[in-house]
Amino acid sequence: MTRDDKIDCDVLVVGAGPAGLSAAIELRARGVQRVVVVEREAQAGGVPRHCHHTGFGLRDLHRSLAGPRYADELCRRATASGVRILTGTTITSLENNGDARATNASGLHVITSRAVLLASGARERPRSARLVAGDRPPGVFTTGQLQQWVNVKNLPVGSRALVIGAEHVSFSAMLTLRHAHVRTVALVTDLENQQSVASYAFAARMLFGVPVWTRTRVIAINGHERVREVVLEDVATRKRRVEAVDVVVFSGDWIPDNELARRVGVEIDPGTLGPASDVGGRTSVASIYAAGNLVHPVETADVAALRAREVARVLAEDLKRGPSSSLFEQIALRVEAPLLWVWPNRVERAAPVSRLALRAKAFSESRLLVARQAGEEIARERVGKVVPNRALSVEGAFLAAADLGRGPVTLSLRA
Amino acid sequence: MTNDAPDTVYDVAVIGAGVVGCALARELARYEVSVVVLERSSDVGNGTSKANTAILHTGFDCVPGSLESTLVSRGYHLLGAYAEAAGIAVERTGGLLVAWDDEQHATLASLQEKAVKNGYGATRILSAAEVRDREPNLGEGVRAGLEVPGESIICPWSTVLAYALEAATAGVSFLFDTLVSSVTRLEGVHVLATTRGEVRSRWLINAAGLFSSDVDGLCNHDDFKVTPRRGELVVFDKLARNLITSIILPVPTQRTKGVLVAPTVYGNVLLGPTADDVEDPFATATTEEGIARLFEAGAKIVPKLVGEEVTAMYAGLRAATQFQDYQIRAHEGEAYVCVGGIRSTGLTASMAIADYVAGLLRTEGLELKERFATPATPNMAPLGEQQRRRYLDAEAIERDPEYGQIVCHCERVTRGEVRDATTGVLGARDLGALRRRTRALNGRCQGFYCGAEVVALLSQLSGRSPAALTGLGS
Numbered sequence: 072m073t074r075d076d077k078i079d080c081d082v083l084v085v086g087a088g089p090a091g092l093s094a095a096i097e098l099r100a101r102g103v104q105r106v107v108v109v110e111r112e113a114q115a116g117g118v119p120r121h122c123h124h125t126g127f128g129l130r131d132l133h134r135s136l137a138g139p140r141y142a143d144e145l146c147r148r149a150t151a152s153g154v155r156i157l158t159g160t161t162i163t164s165l166e167n168n169g170d171a172r173a174t175n176a177s178g179l180h181v182i183t184s185r186a187v188l189l190a191s192g193a194r195e196r197p198r199s200a201r202l203v204a205g206d207r208p209p210g211v212f213t214t215g216q217l218q219q220w221v222n223v224k225n226l227p228v229g230s231r232a233l234v235i236g237a238e239h240v241s242f243s244a245m246l247t248l249r250h251a252h253v254r255t256v257a258l259v260t261d262l263e264n265q266q267s268v269a270s271y272a273f274a275a276r277m278l279f280g281v282p283v284w285t286r287t288r289v290i291a292i293n294g295h296e297r298v299r300e301v302v303l304e305d306v307a308t309r310k311r312r313v314e315a316v317d318v319v320v321f322s323g324d325w326i327p328d329n330e331l332a333r334r335v336g337v338e339i340d341p342g343t344l345g346p347a348s349d350v351g352g353r354t355s356v357a358s359i360y361a362a363g364n365l366v367h368p369v370e371t372a373d374v375a376a377l378r379a380r381e382v383a384r385v386l387a388e389d390l391k392r393g394p395s396s397s398l399f400e401q402i403a404l405r406v407e408a409p410l411l412w413v414w415p416n417r418v419e420r421a422a423p424v425s426r427l428a429l430r431a432k433a434f435s436e437s438r439l440l441v442a443r444q445a446g447e448e449i450a451r452e453r454v455g456k457v458v459p460n461r462a463l464s465v466e467g468a469f470l471a472a473a474d475l476g477r478g479p480v481t482l483s484l485r486a
Numbered sequence: 487m488t489n490d491a492p493d494t495v496y497d498v499a500v501i502g503a504g505v506v507g508c509a510l511a512r513e514l515a516r517y518e519v520s521v522v523v524l525e526r527s528s529d530v531g532n533g534t535s536k537a538n539t540a541i542l543h544t545g546f547d548c549v550p551g552s553l554e555s556t557l558v559s560r561g562y563h564l565l566g567a568y569a570e571a572a573g574i575a576v577e578r579t580g581g582l583l584v585a586w587d588d589e590q591h592a593t594l595a596s597l598q599e600k601a602v603k604n605g606y607g608a609t610r611i612l613s614a615a616e617v618r619d620r621e622p623n624l625g626e627g628v629r630a631g632l633e634v635p636g637e638s639i640i641c642p643w644s645t646v647l648a649y650a651l652e653a654a655t656a657g658v659s660f661l662f663d664t665l666v667s668s669v670t671r672l673e674g675v676h677v678l679a680t681t682r683g684e685v686r687s688r689w690l691i692n693a694a695g696l697f698s699s700d701v702d703g704l705c706n707h708d709d710f711k712v713t714p715r716r717g718e719l720v721v722f723d724k725l726a727r728n729l730i731t732s733i734i735l736p737v738p739t740q741r742t743k744g745v746l747v748a749p750t751v752y753g754n755v756l757l758g759p760t761a762d763d764v765e766d767p768f769a770t771a772t773t774e775e776g777i778a779r780l781f782e783a784g785a786k787i788v789p790k791l792v793g794e795e796v797t798a799m800y801a802g803l804r805a806a807t808q809f810q811d812y813q814i815r816a817h818e819g820e821a822y823v824c825v826g827g828i829r830s831t832g833l834t835a836s837m838a839i840a841d842y843v844a845g846l847l848r849t850e851g852l853e854l855k856e857r858f859a860t861p862a863t864p865n866m867a868p869l870g871e872q873q874r875r876r877y878l879d880a881e882a883i884e885r886d887p888e889y890g891q892i893v894c895h896c897e898r899v900t901r902g903e904v905r906d907a908t909t910g911v912l913g914a915r916d917l918g919a920l921r922r923r924t925r926a927l928n929g930r931c932q933g934f935y936c937g938a939e940v941v942a943l944l945s946q947l948s949g950r951s952p953a954a955l956t957g958l959g960s
Contacts, residue, residue: 111895112935161892163878174877176887197932199721199798204772207800209917209956212937219938226941226952290774297957317958326795333725 076180080105080155081390083171083184085162085331088117089372090363090379091190092145092154093131097380099152101387106154107182109173111161115149116142117192119372121218124246130373131380141372165335169358185390188352189332189361190379193345193368195240196324198292203321205291210298214244214322221251232318233301234258237265237272237283238460241322245281253318255281261288261306263434266460292319323460325368335359342405342412342430343368349401349417350378350425351385360386367414367428370462374428381425402475407483409433409457418475424467429482431459437484440465442473444480449473457484495675496522496659497852499687501666501701503527505535505646505836506828507693511653511660513840515861517854521658522685523650524678526665526697529919530912531646534695535833536922537770537802539719539759540750541733542566542576543834544636550603552811553842558831559605561838562636565645568837571863574644575751575870581637581733584617584628584787590737591629597737598632609634623729625786637733641751642833643922644866647912649836654911656861661685669704676821689821689852691843696767696805698813698826705822710813712827714767714803717759718776720784723930724753726794734787745783747791752897752925753871754797757784764803772799797930804830814839816846823847867903869925876900893943894936896929904940908947917955920944 081103084091087110095106114120119127122138129135132144149156160175162182171182195213210229212220220226228251234244237260245255258265258281265272265283275281284303290311291302300313327345338355340347345366352360362379364370370378401417404427411432418424429440435457442450452469473480498514500507503525514521527533542565545558569576585591594611601609610633617631618624654660661682668679669690678685694701699712727749736744748756760776777799785792805827807813812835813827823846825839832839848854868875876882876889877898883890888902907914907923914920917940921927926940933940945952953959 111892159891161877161895161898163898174883174890174892176883176890178883178890179878179880194931194934196795197930197934199932200796200930202774202777202796202799204774204777204799206771209958213932213934215934216937220941224938224942224952226938227956227958229958291771293771295768330725 076178078107078180078182080107080182080184082106082186082188082386083169083182084108084188084190086110086117086190086192086363087115087146087156087158088190088192088363089119089145089376090192091117091188092149093376094188094190094362094379094383095154096149096152097383098387099154101384103387103390107184108149108154108156109160109162109182110156110158113159115146115156115158118215121215121222122243123222124243127372131376132373162331165331167335167356167359185358186386187359188382188386189346189359189365190363191328191331191365193325193327193364195321196326198319198321200326201321201324203289203292205293205302206295208292208294208296208298210294210318211292212318212320214240214247214320217244217320218247221247228253229298229318230254231256231316232320233314233316234320234322235289236260236322236324237262237267237285238323239267239271242267242271242275244320244322245275245279248318248320249279255279256314256316257281258283259287259289259303260285262286262459266458325364327365327368329365332361332365337361340412340416342416343414347403347416349419350381350415351389352382353385353417367412370428374462403479405479405481407481409435409459410482410484413482418470424470426467427465427469429454429463429465431457431463433459435484437486439485440469441483441485442470442480443483444473445477449480451485494686496520496685496687498689498691499524499676499678499685500691500693502693502695502697503530503650503660504533504693504695505531505642505649505833506695506825506839508646508649508653509836509840510691510693510825510843511658512649513837513844515653515656515658516856518857519852519854521653522687523653523658523660524664524666524680524685525660525662528662528916530650530660531643531922532918534803534805535642535646537719537800538642538830538833539746539748539756540639540642541748541834542638542640543831544606544634545604545831545834546601546606546609546634547597547738548604548831549810550600553814554812554831554835555604557812557835557838557842561835564837564841565640565834566638568648568863569640569645572648573866573868573873574648575641575868575873577639577749577751577870577872579637579639579732579749581634581735582617582621583632583634583735583737584624585630585737586627586786587629589739593737593739594630594632601634606636608636621730621732621734623788623790624734625789632737634735637735639733639749639751640833641869644869645833645836647923648864648866650912651864652861655864660912666701666704671820674821689847690823692822692824692826695828696803698805698824699807702824702826705820705824707817707824709815709824710807710809710827712805712807713763714769715806716762716764716769716801716803718772718780718799718801719756719758720777720780720796721750721798721800722755722757722791723795723797726755726791727753729788729790730755745780747784747787751870751872752928755791757791759802763806767803770801770803772801795930798928798932812839814843816850818850821850867906867923876903893939894926894929896931896935897925899924899926901943904943905947908944913948914944915948915950917941917944
């Protein structure tokens with residue numbers, strides 16, 4: 072490319088993680104001619120590139136691969152299907168007609184397209200966003216940073232760690248620490264129980280001697296040149312104590328990378344904080360679609376890939392038919408605590424409702440999901456055990472009785 | 487670093503490489519004198535100067551008739567012009583004092599009079615409707631406002647670095663990790679015992695900030711006592727930037743000084759500061775209680791602000807003394823000038839302070855003869871959002887493709903900028919120094935995406951091990 076080069080395509084996909092690549096492959100399979108995927112990192116593949124454990128690709132590729140192998144496989148398939156991937160390229164601005172500006176080592180570029188699919192993923196909230204006070208020494212990580220630190224750059228981590236969080240990704244952080252010969256003192260959660268599967272917590276304790284400290288809150292981090300200690304508080308008694316560590320890993324607590332979406336004026340869902348969107352990834356801006364962990368922060372890579380394929384199928388149809396249905400014809404789905412979010416969180420009036428993914432932020436004894444519209448209950452359905460930060464879902468047929476002409480539908484858990 | 491022989495006697499030694507010490511170094515570099523700057527930490531601007539509200543003050547609310555008032559209003563113009571020449575980010579946002587109750591409302595007129603006494607006549611009292619029209623995201627209960635159009639925001643890090651670069655390029659020596667432990671004067675020469683050996687100079691300037699009363703003590707003076715005043719600040723995500731257009735200032739009353747909400751030149755929004763006296767000059771930790779207080783205040787000033795993500799929290803220490811004014815004095819016959827008690831206005835006043843101190847030195851008998859060639863004003867890296875950042879500079883990228891390779895995605899810092907910041911005069915040797923020179927790692931992800939990459943790159947460019955860079959020893 073030359074400076075101020077213009078690139079024209081049918082669909083511009085922002086982000087070459089599992090969702091972006093899978094959608095791009097599906098778009099090509101559905102006959103969309105010019106699909107360009109822009110990736111700001113030097114290599115395509117997204118977060119799995121840094122995750123060396125296996126289990127990637129189970130549901131979408133029907134095999135179990137280590138993260139980097141999975142990422143490579145998606146890249147290979149994308150390239151083979153005629154997707155153009157531009158790595159080391161950052162979208163610096165986006166207009167609501169879909170025109171994008173980009174920067175890379177060859178200069179500034181304008182990318183025009185018929186539709187933009189945002190698949191920029193999600194990140195873990197860092198220490199500052201969780202308002203943990205104290206000094207600001209080195210030694211404070213997120214899981215994502217730690218994985219690149221250890222698996223990609225092979226940098227020294229430290230010797231004694233606390234992992235903040237006790238969900239799937241927190242145990243993953245513990246394994247990465249172990250790989251780097253760092254002793255994990257404990258996993259710390261303010262909730263009353265860990266939120267991963269019981270066997271993980273059991274294995275952590277029995278095999279590695281790593282306990283989960285429940286009902287424990289992180290107050291502050293102390294240390295000047297390096298993390299020296301962490302101040303912890305018992306949620307119930309408010310009693311405080313100090314734990315001497317030189318590494319703190321903040322895990323989970325995901326937030327979508329929603330900057331482009333927000334700047335372009337796409338309506339944001341209050342639960343996910345990603346673009347409000349339907350099962351086809353349609354947002355409040357006609358030419359802008361969204362998929363992956365940007366809209367459901369977060370699902371596993373294979374689930375993100377599968378749902379992104381669904382988005383791509385709708386997008387390919389919309390491109391044949393012309394502009395997508397606008398949000399005026401869509402109904403909003405909202406959730407009440409302890410539910411955190413639902414996706415899709417927009418439903419098209421006429422279309423059948425697809426499977427709904429849900430997330431809770433606290434444990435609940437209730438397993439009865441109730442849908443209300445205009446103040447009246449319209450449906451109820453028994454769901455799986457409600458564990459915060461863990462996948463929960465319900466068949467969309469659950470909403471079949473809803474009159475999608477009567478305003479927002481609210482989902483809540485009822486005793 | 488200096489290569490001078492150990493028995494070198496400098497004309498002037500400056501203790502402290504904060505914004506005042508560096509401004510002094512820059513000022514003295516214009517004259518035919520040899521200058522050394524001694525800094526206890528590893529970088530310029532690494533104490534009070536790095537953690538403040540980054541405001542270029544008009545001085546409208548200084549104590550009229552004080553030295554601070556004179557130097558702030560003078561420094562405002564000097565630094566404004568210098569920033570323009572050096573490419574230091576400044577945004578002329580204006581300030582708006584917002585009155586939320588009767589007491590504050592009643593204070594506005596006297597503040598306006600005070601501004602006039604400070605030589606600033608451009609303030610204007612605004613009605614509640616006018617305030618709301620200008621800042622529609624303010625909370626309920628606005629009574630009135632006082633517009634201070636000249637109040638501006640500035641990049642504090644580039645300011646200190648520009649002074650230091652200009653001075654170093656003109657031959658001023660900077661000694662880092664150099665703590666002065668004693669001062670003796672023998673036959674007209676100050677002998678400074680430091681952690682890096684003896685340093686000798688004919689003249690001595692104390693610009694040691696939080697430690698200025700300690701250094702004053704080493705020189706057998708006891709004119710004031712610094713009590714560090716901690717100010718905690720919260721930095722909100724750039725997506726909050728559009729919530730305000732100007733610096734939203736509190737109206738000071740008898741009871742409280744209040745907190746401000748200010749944009750930064752990097753495109754964030756600051757909330758703070760708290761003001762708590764502390765004993766420890768290294769107590770730069772934020773506190774749970776202080777942050778909670780700021781959120782409570784912020785929720786009233788700009789309610790939507792506290793719903794946005796927090797990018798960073800930090801605390802700075804201001805060199806408060808028992809006096810209202812700056813503590814600048816030349817000690818007759820001692821070839822010693824103390825520049826102490828420089829409070830948060832020191833950034834704005836820095837160039838005027840330097841000029842004033844040069845005057846004191848002259849009066850005391852130091853000959854300051856202008857050099858034949860005045861030092862060149864440095865060309866600083868564009869860190870401000872209103873400047874043309876490298877990643878948007880097509881010519882720069884064409885010349886050097888590394889300006890098109892974004893390394894830190896949240897702040898859009900390129901590989902070329904990291905390289906520039908780590909090489910050459912006063913190059914970054916640690917992560918803090920790199921952050922202040924480039925903004926790398928300062929964004930909303932705090933290293934989730936780029937932390938490993940940036941540390942590996944800094945290690946490669948600086949030759950320091952990743953362990954040393956992250957406090958794990960060498």
